[in-house]
Amino acid sequence: MDGSSAIALLVSAWSCSLILLFVKFQQSAASLRPGRLPPGPTPLPLIGNLLDIPRVRPWLGFNDMAKKYGNLMHFRALGRSIIIINDPDTVMDLFEKRSTVYLSRPQTILSSLYVSQIAHAPFEQCNHVVAFRTGWEWNMAFFPYGPKWKHYRRAVWAYYHPDVIAKYYPCQTENARRLLSKLLSDDTRLVEHVRSAIGATLVTITYGVDVTMDSSDTLLSTFEEGVKSIQLFVSGSSVLEFIPILSRLPTWLPGTAYLRDLARTRQATYRMRDVPWNAAKEALSEGRASESIARSMVERLSHLSDDVDLGEEMVARDVSAISYAAGIDTTHAVLCNFFVAMALYPDVQKAAQAELDAIVGQSRLPEFEDRDNLPYINAIIKETLRWHPAAPLGLAHRSTEDDIHEGYFIPEGSIVMVNVWSIMNDPAVYPEPEKFIPERFFKEGRIDAAVRDPFAYLFGFGPRICPGRHYADASLFITIASVLHTLNIHPPRDSNGQPIQTELRTTSGLVVHIDNYRCTVTPRSATEELIRNLD
Numbered sequence: 001m002d003g004s005s006a007i008a009l010l011v012s013a014w015s016c017s018l019i020l021l022f023v024k025f026q027q028s029a030a031s032l033r034p035g036r037l038p039p040g041p042t043p044l045p046l047i048g049n050l051l052d053i054p055r056v057r058p059w060l061g062f063n064d065m066a067k068k069y070g071n072l073m074h075f076r077a078l079g080r081s082i083i084i085i086n087d088p089d090t091v092m093d094l095f096e097k098r099s100t101v102y103l104s105r106p107q108t109i110l111s112s113l114y115v116s117q118i119a120h121a122p123f124e125q126c127n128h129v130v131a132f133r134t135g136w137e138w139n140m141a142f143f144p145y146g147p148k149w150k151h152y153r154r155a156v157w158a159y160y161h162p163d164v165i166a167k168y169y170p171c172q173t174e175n176a177r178r179l180l181s182k183l184l185s186d187d188t189r190l191v192e193h194v195r196s197a198i199g200a201t202l203v204t205i206t207y208g209v210d211v212t213m214d215s216s217d218t219l220l221s222t223f224e225e226g227v228k229s230i231q232l233f234v235s236g237s238s239v240l241e242f243i244p245i246l247s248r249l250p251t252w253l254p255g256t257a258y259l260r261d262l263a264r265t266r267q268a269t270y271r272m273r274d275v276p277w278n279a280a281k282e283a284l285s286e287g288r289a290s291e292s293i294a295r296s297m298v299e300r301l302s303h304l305s306d307d308v309d310l311g312e313e314m315v316a317r318d319v320s321a322i323s324y325a326a327g328i329d330t331t332h333a334v335l336c337n338f339f340v341a342m343a344l345y346p347d348v349q350k351a352a353q354a355e356l357d358a359i360v361g362q363s364r365l366p367e368f369e370d371r372d373n374l375p376y377i378n379a380i381i382k383e384t385l386r387w388h389p390a391a392p393l394g395l396a397h398r399s400t401e402d403d404i405h406e407g408y409f410i411p412e413g414s415i416v417m418v419n420v421w422s423i424m425n426d427p428a429v430y431p432e433p434e435k436f437i438p439e440r441f442f443k444e445g446r447i448d449a450a451v452r453d454p455f456a457y458l459f460g461f462g463p464r465i466c467p468g469r470h471y472a473d474a475s476l477f478i479t480i481a482s483v484l485h486t487l488n489i490h491p492p493r494d495s496n497g498q499p500i501q502t503e504l505r506t507t508s509g510l511v512v513h514i515d516n517y518r519c520t521v522t523p524r525s526a527t528e529e530l531i532r533n534l535d
Contacts (some may be wrong), residue, residue, distance in 0.1 A: 038083065038408040040076075048076035048312050057508045059392040059421035062086065066422065072408060081414040083399075084461045086422040088452065091461060093406060094416070095397070100464035102212055103145035106398040106415045117375060119283050127365045135266030138318035141395060142400040155319045157465045162221050164301035165470050169368050172475050175201040177365060190339060195332045198475065199223060199324070199348045206323045207280040208292030222275050225268040226449040273321040281322070282510040292520045294320050323468070331472050333390035340478055340504070341384060341517035342489040350488060352376055353524070354386040356485045362526045366481035368474070374481065379438035381476050382447075385424075387436050388504075391511050395462060400513060420457055464509055486531050487521045 041052040053063025062084050065073060071087035085091055095102055136142055158164075179197040183190060199220050200211045211217045259324035280294035289295045296318035306401070344347045355376045360366050371378070403410040425433040430440055431451050441451050455473070459466040465493045466472075478521055483489075491499040506515045523531060 021525045027165070036409060037081070038072040038074040038410075039043040040074040041065075043076045047079070048078060050077045050083075053077065053082070055071070055508075057512075062393075062419050063425070065424040066419075072405065074408075075378070081411050083410055083414050084419055085416065086419045087426075088423050088457065090405065090425070091418050091457070094403075095464075096208055096416075096462035098403065099464075101399055101403050102397045102402055102416055103463060104141055104398040104400050105144050106396050113270065135269035136157050138314075140318075141322070141326060144398070147398070152315060152319060152322075153463075154469065155315055156322060159296075159319075159323075160468045160471050162470050164366075165474055168471060169474065169478070171201055171204050172478050173367070173482075173512045175204075176250055176365070176479045179343075179479065180486055181534050183483075183521050184523055184531050190521065193330070193334055194335050194339075194479075195224075197281070197479070198219060198331050198335070201475065202294070202324045202327055203276065204290075205275050206292060206320050207294045208283065208290035209276070209279065210290070219276055221365050223328070223456055225272065227272065227328055227493070271447060272324070273317060277317040277320055282323070286349050292333075292428075293323065306313065326466065326468055326473060327475075329511040330390040331475055333388075333511055334384055334476060334485060335479060336513050337388045337390070338384045338476075339483075339489055339519050340517050341387060342484070342515050343517075345436045348436065349484065350446045352380055356481065357526070360481075360485060362530075365527075365530055366478065367480060373475055376438065376442060377477070377481050378447055379486075380455050381473075382441045383436055383438040384476075384480075385458050386430065387424075388432075388506060388514060389420045389424050389454075389458055390510070390513070391416050391458065392419070395464075395510070397464070402422075411474055416456075418461070423452075424454055430525055486524055486527045488518045488524055490522065492518050492520065494512040 041049050043049045044051070062073070063086065066084075069405040071085065073084040074088070075082040075084070079247055085094070112266055131377055140149055140156070142153065143149040177195045178200075179193060182193040183198070184191075196217075200217075203209055203211050203219055203223070207219075209219060210220050277294065279290065280289065283289040284298050293427075296314070297320065301313055301316060355374055356366065359373045360370055366374075371412060394417070397416045399412055399414045399416055402412045425432070427433055441447055441453075443450075455469070457467040492502075494500050502517055504514050506512045507515045
């Protein structure tokens with residue numbers, strides 16, 4: 001045997017020994033567990049279930065696997081436990097009744113690549129010890145539970161709790177109506193117009209800057225470039241989460257284009273955080289700042305001492321950018337899905353328009369004051385949220401201590417994810433879940449409180465529930481009511497004028513939308529003049 005063969009044999013033997021030791025360690029660790037792990041696929045040595053985790057539209061894969069393994073499933077990937085929940089009872093038990101165990105976030109390579117562990121560091125020190133590959137260290141949605149998260153949460157809630165939402169109604173209403181004019185003039189850019197309307201509202205409310213409802217607007221472009229990376233945040237979807245050492249490879253090596261992309265992403269997210277904040281500060285110093293969240297924060301900072309001011313300004317800057325980052329993708333996805341639903345279900349559209357004609361009339365546009373008298377519109381909003389959930393897996397949680405649920409052991413440090421899609425497509429609760437049926441939430445002329453409300457599942461759970469959910473709900477109402485009152489939405493048609501039959505397909509990522517369907521809009525003859533008068 002030559003030298004190279006001997007070396008190869010030794011390496012092979014050494015590798016086998018490591019694998020055997022690893023398996024033995026896993027078996028020993030399993031014998032010490034206080035209960036059995038939830039069911040799941042049998043893991044392979046070393047890599048565990050890494051190959052079993054669905055990569056494309058994972059919520060569908062997890063839903064199918066639940067038929068075999070049950071509504072609480074366990075996967076193991078390179079030593080990390082991943083728990084998938086597919087039913088609402090378990091969600092409420094873990095995230096509501098025992099929320100303190102599941103308040104944190106997994107510190108993955110994509111959402112939060114640590115230089116050192118800062119889960120318990122004071123919030124004012126975190127920015128000095130953390131390095132994120134994607135530049136999202138300022139977004140509290142990805143913070144681990146601790147003082148920093150609490151501080152940011154209070155700052156955001158101050159501007160989005162139910163008692164203050166009404167002051168945003170005028171801006172939301174104005175941009176919903178500007179959207180009508182945009183759609184009437186060019187419905188081929190429907191998806192773009194909807195996104196620009198949502199973004200313009202968020203920028204105006206947050207920074208007091210009146211932007212054009214056009215993707216070429218400088219501030220909107222800055223934000224849009226930054227939020228692109230939000231689609232990376234599906235836990236378990238990237239090998240970088242499990243082999244973080246790959247993130248340290250030189251970017252000049254072949255096959256490391258993903259690292260160069262992450263570097264560009266990091267700079268874009270910093271720009272979306274810094275550019276509009278600096279613009280708002282400049283406007284305030286020049287006396288031309290409109291009422292906004294940023295203006296309120298800057299004015300409050302002016303009363304603080306210098307040693308506190310810098311840290312608090314960082315918080316104010318970050319919180320302002322979070323408003324856009326948290327609200328743009330999900331609201332956009334929901335509204336685009338709404339247009340598709342109306343094109344596919346003309347009877348629903350007609351029923352909604354009949355309600356609007358009866359309550360609002362044909363001489364004016366809908367207002368927020370009309371909402372309590374428009375139960376069918378509210379049912380459409382609920383069904384739109386349920387039909388194709390914008391964030392079907394939400395953001396992952398992390399367990400901070402060992403836990404037992406119905407005899408199953410959930411180890412400390414587990415990634416815990418809720419399959420919202422599965423919950424929203426449960427045929428026992430929502431018969432024919434693939435169909436768009438607002439009547440499922442409607443009974444005797446009012447919303448049926450006995451039916452599972454999508455609003456309770458689509459904005460997160462427990463203390464980590466989205467603080468901007470009331471703002472988002474208001475935005476959905478005024479936009480959907482305004483569109484239905486003034487426009488007819490049609491499916492695409494072929495050269496013979498017949499509706500094109502299309503099997504709907506959604507994108508894959510943290511936030512998803514229907515990506516293969518384009519509808520058209522025309523004005524309703526009864527209310528067309530209301531749009532014309534907006535110009």
